[in-house]
Amino acid sequence: MKPIFRHLTGLSVSLAVGVFAAQALAADMTGAGATFPYPIYAKWAEAYKAKTGIGLNYQSIGSGGGIAQIKAKTVDFGASDKPLAPSELESAGLTQFPTVIGGVVPVVNIPGIKPGELVLDGKTLADICLGKIKYWDDAAVKKLNPSANLPHLAVVGVHRSDGSGTNFIFTNYLSKKSPQWASDVGAATSVEWPSGIGAKGNEGVAGNVRQTKGALGYVEYAYAKQNTLTYVRMINHDGVAVAPTAEAFQAASAKTDWAHSKDFYVVLTDQPGKAAWPIAGATFILVYKNPPNPAKTADVLKFFKWAYAEGDKMAADLDYVPLPDSTIAAIAKSWHDNIQNVGM
Amino acid sequence: MAGIALETYGTYDRARTVRGFGRGDARFRVLTLAAALLVVAIFLGVLAALIEGAWPAIKAFGLPFLWTEKWNPVTEKFGALAPIYGTLVTSFLAMLIAVPVGIGIAIFLTEICPNAFKRPISIAIELLAGIPSIIYGIWGLFVLAPFLQSTIQPWLIDVFANVPVLSSLFEGPPYGIGVFTAALILSIMILPFISAVTRDVFETAPPMLKEAAYGLGCTRWEVMWHVVLPYSRAGVVGGAMLALGRALGETMAITFVIGNAHRISASLLAPGTTISAAIANEFTEALGDLYVPSLIELGLILFFITFLVLASAQLMLRRLEAAGGKK
Numbered sequence: 163m164k165p166i167f168r169h170l171t172g173l174s175v176s177l178a179v180g181v182f183a184a185q186a187l188a189a190d191m192t193g194a195g196a197t198f199p200y201p202i203y204a205k206w207a208e209a210y211k212a213k214t215g216i217g218l219n220y221q222s223i224g225s226g227g228g229i230a231q232i233k234a235k236t237v238d239f240g241a242s243d244k245p246l247a248p249s250e251l252e253s254a255g256l257t258q259f260p261t262v263i264g265g266v267v268p269v270v271n272i273p274g275i276k277p278g279e280l281v282l283d284g285k286t287l288a289d290i291c292l293g294k295i296k297y298w299d300d301a302a303v304k305k306l307n308p309s310a311n312l313p314h315l316a317v318v319g320v321h322r323s324d325g326s327g328t329n330f331i332f333t334n335y336l337s338k339k340s341p342q343w344a345s346d347v348g349a350a351t352s353v354e355w356p357s358g359i360g361a362k363g364n365e366g367v368a369g370n371v372r373q374t375k376g377a378l379g380y381v382e383y384a385y386a387k388q389n390t391l392t393y394v395r396m397i398n399h400d401g402v403a404v405a406p407t408a409e410a411f412q413a414a415s416a417k418t419d420w421a422h423s424k425d426f427y428v429v430l431t432d433q434p435g436k437a438a439w440p441i442a443g444a445t446f447i448l449v450y451k452n453p454p455n456p457a458k459t460a461d462v463l464k465f466f467k468w469a470y471a472e473g474d475k476m477a478a479d480l481d482y483v484p485l486p487d488s489t490i491a492a493i494a495k496s497w498h499d500n501i502q503n504v505g506m
Numbered sequence: 507m508a509g510i511a512l513e514t515y516g517t518y519d520r521a522r523t524v525r526g527f528g529r530g531d532a533r534f535r536v537l538t539l540a541a542a543l544l545v546v547a548i549f550l551g552v553l554a555a556l557i558e559g560a561w562p563a564i565k566a567f568g569l570p571f572l573w574t575e576k577w578n579p580v581t582e583k584f585g586a587l588a589p590i591y592g593t594l595v596t597s598f599l600a601m602l603i604a605v606p607v608g609i610g611i612a613i614f615l616t617e618i619c620p621n622a623f624k625r626p627i628s629i630a631i632e633l634l635a636g637i638p639s640i641i642y643g644i645w646g647l648f649v650l651a652p653f654l655q656s657t658i659q660p661w662l663i664d665v666f667a668n669v670p671v672l673s674s675l676f677e678g679p680p681y682g683i684g685v686f687t688a689a690l691i692l693s694i695m696i697l698p699f700i701s702a703v704t705r706d707v708f709e710t711a712p713p714m715l716k717e718a719a720y721g722l723g724c725t726r727w728e729v730m731w732h733v734v735l736p737y738s739r740a741g742v743v744g745g746a747m748l749a750l751g752r753a754l755g756e757t758m759a760i761t762f763v764i765g766n767a768h769r770i771s772a773s774l775l776a777p778g779t780t781i782s783a784a785i786a787n788e789f790t791e792a793l794g795d796l797y798v799p800s801l802i803e804l805g806l807i808l809f810f811i812t813f814l815v816l817a818s819a820q821l822m823l824r825r826l827e828a829a830g831g832k833k
Contacts, residue, residue, distance in 0.1 A: 197790075223790060224789075224790030224791045225791055225793070226790060226791045226792050226793045226798075227790060229793065244793075316679045318679060318681060323761070323766030323779075323787045323788075324787045324788065324790065324791065325579075325787070325788050325790060325791025325792055325793075326791055327791075347580065348580035348581070349580070350579055350580045350793070351579075351791045351793060352579040352788055352791065352792070352797075353578070353579060353580050354576070354577055354578040354579065354580065354768065355767065358767070358777075359681055359683060359684075359765035359766070359767060359777040360765055360766030360767055360777065360779075360787070361683075361762075361765075361766065362761055362762065362766070362787060366647070366762065369647055369648060370647075370682075370683065373648075373651065373652045373655065373682060374655070374681065374682060376679075
């Protein structure tokens, strides 16, 4: 028994030494948070490591986890699909900036309706989700679609059951367009849904919509595009019916006055512009204004600076929408003004 | 060891050897005691961690947490009634389906099945127990739910439309997913536990008893019902409780097919939620001061429900054994 014990002790000591050595050697950045941008962060990180040798260890544990970890200072940056309110950033000593734009696309399953055929506006969408519009041949839907052949079919609302940035963008849009939604339900990564069924993840929502006649759900733009779902055209802020395309998402960000919005606290829903898709939103990075480890935070900012400059093609390949140049300029200014000791 | 007579050869010290045995025994006792205490420590540690994590929610909502249906992350008003209801109803329905079928399988395997089929059927059932729950979830969502939605559920709604009570149990649009589908998936998942355990205990029934009953002219049904089942009912109850424990805690498969709505509906076809499904769904993106503690308190409640179930199973087994002893 004794020799075995000695072996084990030896083994654990060498293991511990190994772990510490690995930690000391790696100059990798660490980040944690939102799951939605994980694929593009991973792709950027791979290309960046090949170029600079600095890797990124990103844990996609969810926005809530990301916010908690950056507040606990266990990571170099946090990532959230929902922008933090300026007051919350202030009290935690954090600042935030957007990285890529994602969007939400309503999808339906109505027999005889083709992708892009159905047109909805924000008010009608909110009434459907509130359970006030119960059938697809409701007068409000017919009025927006005079030529479509809408059946007398019950509406089955399908929503995300897991907390998600997609939920936040979607409910934020409904809150802007329907006072009743704003007061009864509100906007958050999880809300108390007044009707319908909940499904886990984009794939769960898409699966349920595909199988259920009369279903209306919403998925991330990338997911809708890759799976060719029956998307809905939305009437935007300027009263134009637009289809969800990369250009329409970028248009949603183009006229936004990022430079004058404190801490980039903007949700890109219901933005002005004839071509703008109304249900878009950026995903955010959180770092300290006065970083505990300035060298690491500088690494993080350099990484994202490189990603803004070189990463558009990679983002577009994965169906994320890169930020417009005007927004990137505003981010660079914000870094310079807000983050200390990083030489930006 | 101490009972064996030890003789002294030369310098051999008998007393020392015996003391050595004693020390070995003591060490062994300490080791096993440590192992046993470790379990208790882990149990208490989990309990303490759950209570600590849930404390803000316990303080904010108090006991009404247990009977409040509202679950609103925006206003941070939380209540556990809907998940508790969903957990109990899905498990109860699953047991209602799986216990008779599982016992039926066990009876068939031990009494009726030709020897050539015994092994293949037994292996098939044991393989069923080895399928990961995520596979059941995906199968439930993509295969079972559409099937139920297009065939069974419209039929149930039509047939019971004018029957009181049943009409409200089977009401509403056929979503395909919901409490009923979740219970059905659960029953398939727990079936192997029930049938495997009951088969084993049925086989322990003494052949003499059965043969004597057959000799008296009993039918198979009478032998099973009056001889084998009474003999082995403690084991059957044990198997059923094992299955119930699994049903209460099942997460992934349920979350795929239950519809995840924090609502209580009279209709079994409507969406609902369970404690473990709610935690799995909402934990990662839970923001705010009371959201995470409320989810942890849900976990604490599940801990207590499982504890109560296991405790009542023990009680039931003891009663059965006592009753069996009197016969």
